[in-house]
Amino acid sequence: MNRKYLYPILIILVTVVLYYGDEYVDKLNSPANKTLSNPERSGAEFNDTFLPASTTGEIVKHNFYTLSYSEEHEQAEWVAYELKKSDLSKSEFERPYFIEDKKVETRSADWRNYKNSGYDRGHLCPAGDRRMSFEAYNETFLTSNISPQDHDFNAGIWNRLEQKVRYWARKYDGVYVVTGGVLKGDLNTIGHENVSVPNKFYKIVVDFLDENYKAIAFLIPNKPSPESYFEYAVSIDEIEDATGIDFFPQLPDSIENEMEQTINLKVWGKK
DNA sequence: CTGAGTAGC
């Protein structure tokens, strides 16, 4: 057989085995042996309680993450997803092409806006967080999930933060993540569709392992930085002020208020 | 891991 066809088929086969193999193992282990300590706190219904409010009214639910799209800025104002410990498999997939998100009614930006713009097509929900299946990985390559990022920012401090989030997901047996660019003020644009270039990006990470939810948030300039992301840690309230987004409206007020005001870096491992 | 640009059908 031609090698051109053999390789993709092998990838698909391996993927199917990995994907359904995990489901099979889960079935064997369930419900007597629960490897996750908080399985009842997972799934779509639970995730909905962490969804931010949309300022645009255009929420799009994908299978592996949810976003709120801003047609004005031609990108998501937030992308939200649960990153489970079990999501962190090491399957390797070939990077696909970015394609339009057909679930966005106003059409998401064409990838060509980014070509020769000087900016990366920076993932909001990282491809590295969705390697549990071929479908999940590919779903991150929708243009509704990218934002113009300075390359050295994306490959540098932002990438280091994303890897830390994966570490926290392993340590805390899953975290909830909300991330996006700050779409406010006078922003430069790129491409024929005028995709806004955020000056800052934010990321909020919630550990919901026990009843005492705790969160950490970051607001980082869209430029190279040799510093630690901890230098850019802020409260969720500060991100709400900067973006105008209400992040956890569905949580009980007492939990929301406490979580959004607090900055406790030591419990997140800052030395 | 995070990405880019170019050549060719």
Added chain:
DNA sequence: GCTACTCAG
């Protein structure tokens, strides 16, 4: 317009 290949931090 899409795929394959090469390359960088």
